[in-house]
Structures are given as C-alpha cells and as structure tokens.
Amino acid sequence: MADNNRIYIFDTTLRDGEQSPGVSLNSDEKLEIARQLARLGVDVIEAGFPIASPGDFAAVKKIADNVKGPVIAGLCRANYKDIDRAWEALKGAESPRIHTFIATSDIHLKYKLNKTREQVLEQAVEAVRYAKKYCSDVEFSAEDASRSDLDYLALVVEKVIEAGATVVNLPDTVGYAVPDEFGLFIKSICERVPNIDKAIISVHCHNDLGLAVANSMAGIMNGARQVECTINGIGERAGNAALEEIVMNLYTRKSFYQKETRINYREIYRTSRLVSTLTGMPVQPNKAIVGQNAFSHESGIHQDGVLKERSTYEIMSPELVGIKSSSLVLGKHSGRHAFRERLKELGYNLTEEELEKAFIKFKDIADKKKEINDDDLEALVNEQVRAIPERFSLEYLHISSGTSIVPTATVKLNIEGNVLEAASTGDGPVDAACHAVDKITDIYGKMIDYKLNSISGGKDALGEVIAKIEIDGKLYTGRGLSTDIIEASVKAYINAINKYYYEKQLRE
C-alpha cells in the first residue's frame, strides 16, 4: 500500500485523556502507560501540557527522556512562555514535537480570547515560527475548527503551513459535527489550501454526541492522515475518539477504507486494561473491542453458530487484540450445544439422557442466576447426573420464621409419585423443615455437622450445603444446592436420607 494510505496514530491519552474529570496520573504511572503505548506501536504520544503544572512538566520530561520509538509531543498555547516550557520538557526526546494551538471559531475569539481574527492569525503564525526555532516537527491545532468560518480557517491553515507547521490538526473540539458534514469539512479545507500537501492533516474528535469515532473515520476518508485518539475513548467531557475502535475499523474493514496503521493489535487489550486500572476509569462491559462483553456470546443461537464457525457471529478474532479467546457465557438464553461444549471442556462426557436432565436443571437455575459459572455447572452435574436414585424429593417448602415467632415449616415430598405433606416446628427454620421431613419419611436423622458454602460470587450465588446426618448410628453425607439456603439445607438432609434408604435397599 502506498505511504499515502498510511494513517498516523496520535495518542493523547496522557494529555486529553487525563483531562477526564477525576483522573490524575503521577509521572511514574504516565511513564508506564507511555511505555505500553510504544509497545502498542502508536506513532505519536502526546505526553502532556508541560506548562500546566510542575507534575505535568516532570512527566512529559520523563517520557521524552526515556521512551524511544514514537514521536513525543507536548501541548502548549500559542505564546512564548508555553512554547519555551514545552521545549524544556521535550528536548531530550529522540523525536520531539511541539504542539501549539489557538482557537479559530468566532465564538471562542469573541468570548474566550477577546481577539480579532487578524490577531489570532498573527498569533498562530508567530507561535509556529517560534516553535520552529526549537524543533523541526511542529503541529498546529485550530481549536474549535469545525465551528470556524471555512474561509478564515483555510487562511489560517495556509499561513501556519507557510510558517513551518508539519502537521495541521482540525479538531471537532466540542463534538458538534456529524460524519457527512465533518468529512465534507476536511475535504473542503484540503481543496481550498494551496500548500496543503506540505503538511499532514489531522483530526481530533470529541464524543459529545457519541460520534467521535464516526467523525474520525469520515475525516480519514476525506484526506486526514493523522488521527488523534485515546485509549478507551477517555478525555474531556464525554471523551475522545477511542483508539482501539479507530484502528480496528481500519483493520477489519480494510477493503473499504484502504488505509493502514503500524499498530501492534495484540497489545490493544493490555493497554486498555492498564489505562483503566491506572486512571480508575472502568470500561463499560459493552464497549466495542475492549469491553468485557465484546467477544462474549450469550444466546443459544449465537453460541451454536460460533461453535460451528466463529465467523457467523465474530467479525474479528479476540486473539488479534490480545484477548485470550471469545467466551460462551452460559445463561438463560443458552442452548444445548454451548452447554454440552462447556461440560466437555470441564471433563464431563454425558450421555444424551444425562445431558438432557442436567440441561433442564441448568435452565431452571439460569432463570434465577444471571450467569452460570463452572462451579455452578460442576455442582449441578454432580447433583443431577451422579446422584443416587431418589426415593424422596422435595416438592414444596414453606417456612414461617422471624425473631418473635416459633419457626414453622410445611414440607411436601414426592415419594415415587405420591406427594405427602407435613408441618413441624423447630429451633430454627432448617430444624423445623427437617422435622417435617422426618414425619413424612419416618426416618429420623440427627444433624451432626453442617457446612454452607457459596459456590459462586454475587448476591444470587448458588448456596451449597453439606450436611452430615446420623441415622441408625451411621453417618450419611448429604449435599444440597439452591440459590435459597434453607432449600439447599433441606435438600442436603433429604439427599442423606436417600443415601440411607438406597443402602438399606441394597442390604435387604
């Protein structure tokens, strides 16, 4: 592919990304992220805004002095003191870039800068000239470009290029543009500015209307060759265009865009995790590319498709972005194919009949739990498939209990097709239910030991009760499983009674 088709990735996680409300990184954390960005293969790291604070200055300097490979940029307003400070921080870099900016929209000129168009033009040109004395690589940004008068902006762009700007960035600072409009805007500037081929045109889009990535892609399709973005899309207000989404758009739809980057895709997920951890900004589960659900399939029809051929529901492979593999999340929408597959992975080779039995129980539990994990599955199979024949099974349980009433339980048991009911009181709800079971079975057990485990996390966890019951001088271990711990306890008790009964039958 010709170099014209190369898209330069300018990462501003450490500058605009750090402008996310509540985020503040120290210089060691910034260095760690910068090193990871270098591994990711970004072309430019905007390391900070050196005049903003001594901490920001120190971080930019540390990154400039230590991170090799990418260009290291520092942001500064269009004035001498900011540019001096930026150069002071950047001068140790292998490839430094001074990035200077000033707004060009009338709204910013009038209310914020209190300057005329002529004054801003002059200041922009002077800033680029001054920066150029220090550094050959100078980027100029026309802040709020997308809301600027097109003729005036074209003039500013022409003049800053004349003054030596190597990159001209046209930001959608407030995320106001829409893709067709923004594409046309970039195209118009490229057409109007006579010396445009002496600089690289860049876009920098904010996400106020959720269009940052779409606008960046429109910019790329219309002449932009550098795209400014952040990991996980963090940044001022609603954030910036997400780097991972832009580069995976370019990769996955290469036949459409016909552009390429030098990104090392396998580092994407690791970079996302690092940034999320160090900034304390969680990534939403349904976030494209790096969200927890981005490669997870929950519904049976999708899972079946993925098991037969991944491309049915996956447009890119998770391994490519550094995620180990896609996952089939077992939940109430899952089907038998995914259920069987997961059990196979766990080492269970069930017959069709066993599978069906376990699957029915699985759906029952899945209705109560959002997600069924491996512990749940193992417990479920052990209870359903590896169980001894059940003479007694629990049909119904009602408990009345509280701080000022005597615990009472009503229990219905199914005994080989006949349903019998009994009620009893006890020291607590479990004790009351066990007494009711005794009345029905005419088998009298004594609880010797009782253990309750939560075998999966969360409030909706499955509770596992292991109870040791003494019957006729012998101990029987019963196991019960339910999201309701009293029900799990009674099931464990009945399980022990079934074992006693089964053993007795074998003896007779």
Ligand SMILES: CC(=O)SCCNC(=O)CCNC(=O)[C@H](O)C(C)(C)COP(=O)(O)OP(=O)(O)OC[C@H]1O[C@@H](n2cnc3c(N)ncnc32)[C@H](O)[C@@H]1OP(=O)(O)O
């Ligand atoms: C769209 C963006 O993301 S732009 C980058 C935003 N990032 C930051 O602001 C970084 C953190 N900022 C800071 O630490 C501080 O704002 C500083 C150190 C940069 C400046 O602090 P102060 O000198 O106290 O000024 P303050 O921030 O209150 O006001 C900004 C001043 O810069 C002027 N200014 C704003 N942009 C520019 C510019 N690009 N070039 C020149 N002057 C500018 C404003 O008009 C205002 O000037 P005034 O004091 O004459 O009215």
Ligand SMILES: CC(C)C(=O)C(=O)O
């Ligand atoms: C300074 C520029 C690049 C910016 O951050 C913006 O316009 O959003």
